[in-house]
Amino acid sequence: MTPDMVSELLRQLMKEAMILSAPLLISAALLSFLLSLIQTLTSLQEQSLTTVPRLAAVAMILLVGMPWFLGRMANYTISLLTDLHRYLG
16 A cells, blocks of 8 residues: 555545544534624523533434435445545555
């Protein structure tokens, strides 16, 4: 396995990781921003008001998006194992 092959594998892995984590990270960031804005406007400084909705939103996105997440990971694994001969010999 050449260094070019290793870098290509790592590039593909990082791309898949970013694609899979983007919906969760973006939704959590947007929800945190909105909740912080509401807290600032209403002068409520309770930590559970931001933590609980953010956790609920992330859990809901994981449940709703699980078929897509698993399909994406399965396709990546299948393509990796299909090309395994290229990397071993």
